[in-house]
Amino acid sequence: MRRAMMAAALLGALAGLAADRQVYFGDLHIHTRYSFDAFLFGTRTNPDDAYAFARGAPLRHPSGFEMQLSRPLDFYAVTDHGFYLGMWSAMTDPAHPLHGDPDARTYLDAKTTPERSRAFRTAGQFLTDNFSEADVRGAWAEIVASANRHYTPGELTTFIAYEYTSSYPTDRGNLHRNVVFRGDAAPIMPFSRLDSLNPEDLWAWMDLQRQRGMDAIAIPHNSNGSNGHMFELTQTDGTPMDAAYAARRMRNEPLIENTQIKGTSDTHPFLSPNDEWADFEIMPHRVATLLRSRPQGSYAREAWRNGLVMQERDGVNPYRFGVIGSSDTHNSGEVFDEDRFVSKVGTLDSDPVGRGSVPVNPGEEIPGYREGSNIYFGASGLAAAWADENSRGAVFDAFRRRETYSTTGTWIRLRFFGGYGLSEDMLDAGRIAQAYETGVPMGGDLVRQESAAPGFLAWAAQDPQAAKLQRLQIVKGWVADGRSHERVYDVACSDGLAVNPDTHRCPDNGAVVDISDCSITEGVGASELSTLWHDPYFDPDQRAFYYVRALENPTCRWSTWDAIRAGTTPRGSIAATIQERAFSSPIWYDPAG
Template sequence: MIPTVRRALAGSAILALAAAFPAAAQQDGGDAGSLTSGKLAPLYGKPVYSPYADRQFPTRPFFGDTHLHTAYSMDAGAAGARLSPADAYRFASGEQITSSTGQPVKLSRPLDFLVVADHSDNMGFFPKLLAGDPAMLADPTGRKWYNLIKSGKGMEAALDIINTFSAGQFPPKLLSMPGTRSYASAWQTTIKAAEDANDPGTFTAFIGYEWTSNTGGNNLHRNVIYRDGGDLARQVEPMVTLKPYGSDDPRALWKWLEAYEAKTGGDVLAIAHNGNLSNGRMFPWVESFTGKPIDAAYAEGRARWEPLYEATQTKGDGETHPFLSPNDEFADFESWDKGNLNLTEAKTDAMLEFEYVRSALKNGLKFAPELGTNPYKFGLIGSTDAHTGLPAVAEENFFGKVSSMEPNPDRTKRPFMQHGDLKIMEWEVGAAGYAAVWATENTRAAIFDAMERRETYATTGSRMVVRFFGGWDFVPADAESRLPADAGYTRGVPMGGDLAPGPEGRAPSFLVAALRDPIGANLDRIQIVKGWLDSTGETHETVHDVAWSDADSRQPGADGKLPPVGSTVDVAAATWTNTIGEPELITVWTDPDFDPAQPAFYYVRVLEIPTPRWTAHDAKFYGLTLGPEVRTTIQERAYTSPIWYTPG
């Protein structure tokens, strides 16, 4: 198929396509109503000239980070972070600040929203330790950590703090947990920072925290995000993992979320992340806490409270893995697959199926008929998980995972983490990512509601615009319209939605478009990833190239694979040119292998042309010679939330 490709249209069609109404289910053959020029508008009772009048739907994506740590997280503080939640919000909203290592830093463009998600366990512990609280220094362990930090060995202190806490050996006198004065003070400071920074219509500062289940070093972390303001959030202190104050079982977190809403009338959700470091526990068939297969209650709880999954961040990309997707040439991207979070348990191939987005989505199709609910029916976002107070993850502006990794000439040479023979180098840390949310306005309520309906996508740091609709009667002309969003909404559902049953004998079609980041790289291709369940209960996947640059001369080979786009990267100069690729791609694609009896999902992956990785920028800036193992180029990408099809 020759894809429909737009060239040099300045993004007008894509921004129009961006205006997709948040529909929960498709209205097959529905009337466009006031969404299309020339239809009757309810306020006037007659045709109106402006095609934009009375629109009630998103017209742009908002870019943000739902996962940022400051000095109020004990590991971040020990590793050198000195920025407060208030500092983080100032930086994210566009202000230039001084980093924890004394360097001036500013974003290329402000973010639209931010969640400071400091660890709920021991929140506020580190500021007291750093200040030399006498009670903390009276404890031998507290004194040891204090001395390490003051002698410049903060990362060593951070790892020891994390491992001591995970092992349940944290000295009781050093704890700052719910019910204590120090904890209440830290939580109030976190809330106040978000309330002071929140500027509806301009910048959204969410209240939130990270619940950090890490039993045995196996990552089951969740970020908790509030739709609410401080009047509700301060009524209940956060959930922690340390017993007897809390629990490390996700079911217990879901009960906490439910209890919070019942008490306050508020609205919260949770976002899991880094399944790649869970060693097979993030998307289980058998729960690690019970040793039994997940049941209907687990499926219902997870589907209710976790509408999104963080698919990419600094600690590795989580879309898929080459072992799971051997026919996908783009599967091995920023992979962290050596072990669990603290490298105390090596990775095995058998674990991978229960760690990655694509395999979880496939297993969700398999589990749904047995459990009555699909536990893994989630949308996708990216975020940073930076422990610096700085959501700075552009390749040329990467301020590291932790403050000890802020720009310096040694960060491409040092181990980031090591346990026995397992080691992750600092150069393996990725500069990623961001959450893109299609919301009606830049407010807590609108962005949160879009998250709940999964109208979101993940990026690895780029701010490309991506739109995705599924329906039953899209036609190629819909990709030529100057207002394609009208077709997208009136005859389909957006990313995160469900296809209604279609007409007999018809396959679903998809209207998909992407626009490059205005200060970033051109686009290589748009792909639609399909997963499905066959009649024997086996799952399958396939990746379709549906639109690509240079389509007149660049065609799939005999193996069905599209030739690489090429590269203009000058590694030594840490630059590239947009002389290849396209600024905009848009097409309509119909599934050629659709079987109405098979449950399926579809999501979009958009790839940019190659660009210099942050390591290349470091090499140029510091005059470094990098080893051959160090990756110096990258193809940034985006992943949309899926659209699901269920027979009947």
């Protein structure tokens, strides 16, 4: 009895601490001049410039104009590519042995789009032939020092980080991860694709660094371009996934980046044919190619479903990950606004023609215009974390426990709890501790409680600088008879509308967009939506996951803004409008307790 009372007191104390958590917004995917490709695209800004931009300072784009955030971010990480890190930048020093080399100058002096495109395609061999560990170490040391210089707890949390840029060796399927360190120390060299293409080797390296006191997580991104390899059903060598593999993967990869400039990786219409909102910012290609990417094995929702099946069948689930968004800008910063979108690859797509959003003059040749990927890019995304304070330790701990969510670029505030005995008034500021004490937040695990059915408490608040909210949804995945299933439920509607109990859908709230000028319907939509929802088909014997998706009223896509400013019509093959959204990390239900 005394032990139970002590446990209850401890839980209550922890819940009280959790009640003070605030949501913090950031970007964990930024490339500067130290990335081999960003340099070739014209980027000359450095990590110091990137962190100043995160605070709200203007940033010079490679094409010469200024960019500036509408409001400062709370956390930020420069994640330059680990391979060939800083080598081009080092060669700009007149004292560098390759500064005057004629072959090097063809890369360093590339200016036009054809020159830069050709440089990008051929740079790998030159950098391999002239690899300099000293240059890489020097750039990495500056990245580490810059992150530590700009770290100001309570104002801007900066993380030491880099990108592990791997790909599947036979088909170029994307296997990229951003490696984010918790503290102020980092290894002397980053582990890159030059060390191994196998992410399992990256995890082994991370485990070793953790033993040395340098904790880190790897955050996969652009699973949509992996051609099915990001969320395989076997280990890399083809052997079945076992408990050790699942533990190693989840220890090192508790999160993925499910939305960014190169598309959103929540789900795909082919995988979710009954989800009317699945066809959203789909990037059809593998990264840096025009090869199509296979949807199966490439999207988060299917991975969560497959994880349930594996857990049911084999007792292991390597896919209990949460989500964040980030940008993947190669310009040292991204503004996230549809009407100010400047894309991601420096001078190559800094104007509407380069982005593919306006017609070109008859007979004019623009590399990759008709079939290129730039038109599929999106003005996304943001990472959000519920943390005890804005510090490295607290925000990183939120990553670890998956109390995170992603947005497609707007500052939507989102909360999600699951548990037994929850009530909607627990969302009130004075009672939020009870939600933590009674249930689990996004990213958490729910266990069976006799024959009771859990409730799910969902809340979203609009970004005051964006459109109002249209609906709040809960996406469920579950296993029955050895197969996974999914269903999307509208759970809260704007404008006093009610969910249809048969279709589980909100009525249309009448929000429309005038494509001629991008004006939107005034007076419709909600500033906040919340509900306590119970699964009408809950089965206590079925494994399941639940996550929240919040949808704004429709607004113009960036490509439509480009077309209007150019005095032309939007491309008919591309959506003229979008519904910005936020995705929570899931809550998993385990019937085994």
